[in-house]
Amino acid sequence: MLHLGLFFTGVGSQLVWTADDFASHTHIDTFVATVQTLERGLFDAFFLGEGLRVRENRGRIYDLDVAGRPDAITELAALAAETTHIGLVATQNTTYNFPADLARRLASLDHISGGRAGWNVVTTDNAWTGENFRYGGWLPHERRYERATQFVSAAKAMWAGSSIDRHTDLLAVTAPPTVPARPVIFQAGDSPGGRDLAARHADAVFSANTDFDKALAYAADLRSRLASYGRPPDAVRILPGASVVLGDTAAEAAEKAAWIQREQINGPRAIAFLEQYWGKDLSGYDPDGPLPDIEPAEGELDPSRGTISIEHRTGKLDRIAGWRKLGLSIRDLVIEVTPRHNSFVGTPGRIADEWARYLAAGAVDGFNILPQLLPGTIEDIVDRLVPELQERGIYRTSYEGTTLREHLDLP
Amino acid sequence: MTLHLALELGDAGAETARAAEAAGFVLVTLGDSPGGPGIEAGVRAAHLSRRTSRIGLAPTLHVTTTEPFHLATQLASLDHASLGRAAWVVGADNSAAALATVGGTPLGDDELRQEIADVITVARQLWDSWEDDAVIRDVATGRFLDADRVHHVNFTGARFGVTGPLITPRPPQGHPVVLGADTLGVTGLLDIALIAATDLDEIIERTGRARAHGVRLVFADLDLVVFEALRTRLDGVVDGVRLNAAGPTTQPPPGGRTLREALGLPRPANQFAGAR
Numbered sequence: 001m002l003h004l005g006l007f008f009t010g011v012g013s014q015l016v017w018t019a020d021d022f023a024s025h026t027h028i029d030t031f032v033a034t035v036q037t038l039e040r041g042l043f044d045a046f047f048l049g050e051g052l053r054v055r056e057n058r059g060r061i062y063d064l065d066v067a068g069r070p071d072a073i074t075e076l077a078a079l080a081a082e083t084t085h086i087g088l089v090a091t092q093n094t095t096y097n098f099p100a101d102l103a104r105r106l107a108s109l110d111h112i113s114g115g116r117a118g119w120n121v122v123t124t125d126n127a128w129t130g131e132n133f134r135y136g137g138w139l140p141h142e143r144r145y146e147r148a149t150q151f152v153s154a155a156k157a158m159w160a161g162s163s164i165d166r167h168t169d170l171l172a173v174t175a176p177p178t179v180p181a182r183p184v185i186f187q188a189g190d191s192p193g194g195r196d197l198a199a200r201h202a203d204a205v206f207s208a209n210t211d212f213d214k215a216l217a218y219a220a221d222l223r224s225r226l227a228s229y230g231r232p233p234d235a236v237r238i239l240p241g242a243s244v245v246l247g248d249t250a251a252e253a254a255e256k257a258a259w260i261q262r263e264q265i266n267g268p269r270a271i272a273f274l275e276q277y278w279g280k281d282l283s284g285y286d287p288d289g290p291l292p293d294i295e296p297a298e299g300e301l302d303p304s305r306g307t308i309s310i311e312h313r314t315g316k317l318d319r320i321a322g323w324r325k326l327g328l329s330i331r332d333l334v335i336e337v338t339p340r341h342n343s344f345v346g347t348p349g350r351i352a353d354e355w356a357r358y359l360a361a362g363a364v365d366g367f368n369i370l371p372q373l374l375p376g377t378i379e380d381i382v383d384r385l386v387p388e389l390q391e392r393g394i395y396r397t398s399y400e401g402t403t404l405r406e407h408l409d410l411p
Numbered sequence: 412m413t414l415h416l417a418l419e420l421g422d423a424g425a426e427t428a429r430a431a432e433a434a435g436f437v438l439v440t441l442g443d444s445p446g447g448p449g450i451e452a453g454v455r456a457a458h459l460s461r462r463t464s465r466i467g468l469a470p471t472l473h474v475t476t477t478e479p480f481h482l483a484t485q486l487a488s489l490d491h492a493s494l495g496r497a498a499w500v501v502g503a504d505n506s507a508a509a510l511a512t513v514g515g516t517p518l519g520d521d522e523l524r525q526e527i528a529d530v531i532t533v534a535r536q537l538w539d540s541w542e543d544d545a546v547i548r549d550v551a552t553g554r555f556l557d558a559d560r561v562h563h564v565n566f567t568g569a570r571f572g573v574t575g576p577l578i579t580p581r582p583p584q585g586h587p588v589v590l591g592a593d594t595l596g597v598t599g600l601l602d603i604a605l606i607a608a609t610d611l612d613e614i615i616e617r618t619g620r621a622r623a624h625g626v627r628l629v630f631a632d633l634d635l636v637v638f639e640a641l642r643t644r645l646d647g648v649v650d651g652v653r654l655n656a657a658g659p660t661t662q663p664p665p666g667g668r669t670l671r672e673a674l675g676l677p678r679p680a681n682q683f684a685g686a687r
Binding site: 017018022024026027028051052053054060061062063064065066067068069070071073074075077078079080081082096097098100101104105108109111112131132133134167171172173174175176179266267268269 | 445446447448449450451453454455457458459460461462476477478479480481484485487488489491492493494508511512513514541546548550552553554555556557558561570571572573574575576577578579580
């Protein structure tokens with residue numbers, strides 16, 4: 001059985017805001033309409049991203065992408081009152097939260113939603129983000145998953161009815177148990193530390209490995225890690241992130257996907273992307289012209305956009321030298337090098353066949369979809385793709401249970 | 412001028428909140444303590460926001476055991492979800508048990524007062540860190556935001572700092588309504604001072620002091636028996652009463668108003684807007 005989630009990130013270039021009918025992505029009415037449509041489509045879960053700092057570009061608020069999002073648990077608690085079945089998953093970091101407070105808020109969400117809460121466990125590594133918090137920048141990058149593991153373990157103990165009294169060099173908490181609760185634990189990180197946290201504590205993973213071969217390899221890796229923690233190979237649901245563009249014909253879908261991509265990486269965004277690497281004002285360059293002929297500023301990339309992974313924060317001069325060899329325009333280069341979750345582009349029937357192949361091979365248990373058009377993406381999937389999946393017998397035709405654990409077939 | 416009525420919800424749920432709404436109460440407060448046995452107040456309030464339509468929702472969030480940034484985000488989000496009905500009862504649990512939940516120890520009196528003042532001040536700054544019209548969606552230039560209308564707050568308090576801006580756009584009310592006991596020592600930073608006393612002369616005296624600090628509204632914090640005894644003499648002394656049990660009724664407020672409108676409180680001007 002295929003499982004579907006929708007990941008509502010609320011920031012970034014993924015979500016196209018230029019369409020005439022764009023619905024405010026922060027208004028409660030948009031959230032209510034979205035989750036109710038997903039519930040009509042029998043989705044397993046609705047995920048909210050977490051915001052810790054508004055993105056910047058060269059010290060200024062980054063103004064080109066959608067921005068602004070609610071506190072995830074607060075929003076999901078409101079949405080719990082508007083829905084009856086769909087899982088409600090909050091992305092929450094273990095670096096800039098207090099374990100007792102977060103464990104209690106998650107337990108509260110699980111309780112008031114009747115067992116529909118999930119926690120997408122993430123870590124945060126940079127001091128720039130930490131400037132909004134009491135203990136900004138205190139945690140070394142390489143130890144962030146150590147704290148995450150201790151944090152999740154403390155939360156699970158409180159949910160199971162235990163008082164906790166834990167004092168290590170990474171965590172200090174003395175607290176009573178919460179209301180009884182069992183939020184589903186999701187894990188999204190792809191580093192070895194993240195994969196180990198998943199193998200040890202997670203019920204499901206939201207991986208970035210969407211290409212078929214990568215998805216297969218990831219699933220095999222995760223299963224071997226599960227074995228080393230004494231867990232069965234099917235203990236964790238694997239739901240890679242994916243975007244979906246549907247059309248009546250393959251050509252129509254491809255045309256729409258190309259339009260979305262040109263919107264996602266428009267001229268101003270392409271320039272802003274390069275400014276991160278150059279560390280200089282490039283606003284005088286034509287996005288459809290060649291790469292800037294000036295030399296980049298000294299120093300490595302700053303993480304203030306929140307979009308550059310740690311392995312890409314060093315070696316920028318080599319990277320720029322490689323880009324020059326490609327001979328592309330600024331915009332085409334940025335389209336070429338921007339990491340994307342794999343897009344499934346085609347007719348509903350074709351994508352349903354593709355997903356059936358992933359499922360049969362054991363590469364995935366489902367997908368976590370990143371919307372690009374609001375409205376648009378969700379309605380397309382619910383009204384056109386879901387029936388094709390049902391016809392192939394790989395998707396539910398009604399909710400059988402009421403909790404997120406039941407939807408995901410987890411113990 | 413009739414008294415505003417507020418109700419401490421205690422362990423009661425949505426039915427009681429709806430009954431209070433129908434009986435004309437202007438807001439419900441949701442008491443809580445760090446590590447408390449029940450549902451966390453902010454989560455309860457958010458859930459109630461979609462089970463009620465007119466009444467204000469005031470969870471107790473404690474400044475001693477939370478990240479100020481998260482606290483401000485949660486309350487702004489409650490205001491968005493409730494279309495302008497959010498309020499905050501400033502909690503300052505300074506017990507050893509409360510502080511142990513964050514690996515800390517109780518603060519001294521002066522330190523606590525400063526901490527309360529710092530958290531309220533930074534919360535108000537963060538609620539102003541987006542101007543009301545910061546989202547411009549200008550397709551021609553590709554700009555979603557007007558970056559000049561989203562501000563760093565660069566707050567430095569005694570025990571923490573916050574750079575900002577908030578991740579959440581400015582709440583519908585500008586600021587959620589801030590309530591707190593007059594004994595916290597920060598009365599001038601509140602919208603509504605809560606005065607817990609049973610003696611009319613004491614209420615009159617403390618109300619006068621609270622008003623002298625510049626607070627706009629004063630609510631007496633009473634149990635129902637005391638309220639019934641004092642009711643006719645409170646008019647003109649305080650602006651409202653918070654009760655620990657429902658009993659009286661008043662004219663139900665019309666729908667479609669924010670809590671600030673219901674209370675006659677102005678929508679705060681943005682403290683950063685003039686700085687441009």
